[in-house]
Amino acid sequence: MHPKELLLRCYAENKNDQWQAFCIDINIAAQGETFEEVHGKLISMVNGYIYDATVGEHREYADQLLNRKAPLGFRTKYLWYKALFVIGRLRSDTWKLFQEAMPLAPVCSINDADSQIQTAHV
Structure with a gap:
């Protein structure tokens, strides 16, 4: 990750x-x-969100928008899945953890941001 990137914690589950x-x-x-x-939908949504928060129409609220944590239940579930991953009990067909390094520097468009994504799977 570079200093001008935001590392986002994500998870997916199959129900x-x-x-x-x-x-x-x-x-x-x-x-x-x-x-x-x-995964593709989430990344596209995150790209649009970060673009809007940093250079788009809501940039004046960037501090609030980029610090909007999920409810405690979702964060707890992420930590639970991470613990299962560490001890080797996370089933990849049901749950996946991943992190996304998103550029914080303004990009020309949302499509350009999509092409700059670097995915780091946990």
Whole structure:
């Protein structure tokens, strides 16, 4: 991660053949049929959110928007999944943890931000 990047903690879970992904650092969620689909949706939503908070129409509220944590239950679940991962009990077909390094420097457009993403899987 570079100093001008924001490292976001995320997780995804599969319930009843539906994947749900959550970014616990800025309280954004997405839903899809596969992990790849929900991961892509979440990243796209996060890109748009960060773009809007840093250079878009809501940039005057950037401090509040970039510090909007998910409710305690979601953050606790992330920590539980992380503990399961560390002890080797996290089943990859049901849960996935991942971190996203997002650029904080303004980008020309949301599509440009999508192309700059670096994914670091935990």
